[in-house]
Amino acid sequence: MDVEHREFGDAAVRRAGSDDRLSEAQHRIANNLALIAGYTRLQATRLYKADRPLSAREACIALEEVAARIETVGELHRLLSDAPGHGLGGGGVDLGRFLAKLCTSLMQTVSFAGDTVITHRDSGGCMVRPDQATPVALIVSELVTNALKYAHPTGVAGRIRVSCRSVGGGLVVEVTDDGVGLSEDFNPLSDGGLGFRVVRGLARQLGADLVYESGDIGLTVRLTLGADEEHRVIPLWPDRD
Numbered sequence: 001m002d003v004e005h006r007e008f009g010d011a012a013v014r015r016a017g018s019d020d021r022l023s024e025a026q027h028r029i030a031n032n033l034a035l036i037a038g039y040t041r042l043q044a045t046r047l048y049k050a051d052r053p054l055s056a057r058e059a060c061i062a063l064e065e066v067a068a069r070i071e072t073v074g075e076l077h078r079l080l081s082d083a084p085g086h087g088l089g090g091g092g093v094d095l096g097r098f099l100a101k102l103c104t105s106l107m108q109t110v111s112f113a114g115d116t117v118i119t120h121r122d123s124g125g126c127m128v129r130p131d132q133a134t135p136v137a138l139i140v141s142e143l144v145t146n147a148l149k150y151a152h153p154t155g156v157a158g159r160i161r162v163s164c165r166s167v168g169g170g171l172v173v174e175v176t177d178d179g180v181g182l183s184e185d186f187n188p189l190s191d192g193g194l195g196f197r198v199v200r201g202l203a204r205q206l207g208a209d210l211v212y213e214s215g216d217i218g219l220t221v222r223l224t225l226g227a228d229e230e231h232r233v234i235p236l237w238p239d240r241d
Contacts, residue, residue, distance in 0.1 A: 096122030115157035125166040135202040143175040151179025181214035
């Protein structure tokens with residue numbers, strides 16, 4: 001009888017743990033869907049206020065930007081579900097593994113990528129908490145999308161490199177392109193459209209440092225996440241006045 005009680009108790013604990021992980025996963029999915037919906041509404045509002053018809057290409061790009069955000073979150077949840085004991089519990093998410101898949105996905109699915117090559121370099125040990133994974137992934141997705149749109153305005157094929165490395169217990173993620181860089185009168189920390197606002201809002205909520213280094217050939221955007229930073233609630237409307 002004691003053995004039966006003990007086995008029943010162990011099974012109940014395992015079931016409770018599984019239920020907790022499922023509840024956490026459902027909660028995170030709901031939050032991420034709300035986040036994507038918020039950005040989509042903001043994009044729709046900005047397009048409406050532009051007060052001019054969109055060309056077929058502009059409409060296609062706008063829709064593909066939304067699709068890229070959805071695919072980014074979807075790919076991340078697939079990664080979490082592959083390793084529920086780590087991703088959905090208190091462990092870390094292998095950001096390097098995810099970014100490699102993200103680069104491949106964006107190059108294959110975004111039509112305005114053209115012949116641009118997107119590569120990934122991982123020095124290993126790029127682990128983030130599950131609550132940090134989504135904002136970091138969305139930041140990288142936005143930066144790559146911005147590079148695809150603006151780095152080579154003449155439409156020539158370029159190269160975009162995404163890298164991550166562990167530094168002093170923290171994490172550094174970089175997105176580098178070989179394009180025209182930023183104009184002298186453009187401030188990426190205050191100017192720009194939705195993509196720039198999304199990046200700034202997510203970085204701010206992560207407590208991460210965001211640096212833009214623009215040169216004669218190319219732009220590097222560096223996101224530095226400290227080891228002791230606390231992740232706060234991500235707003236649906238970043239930089240909203």
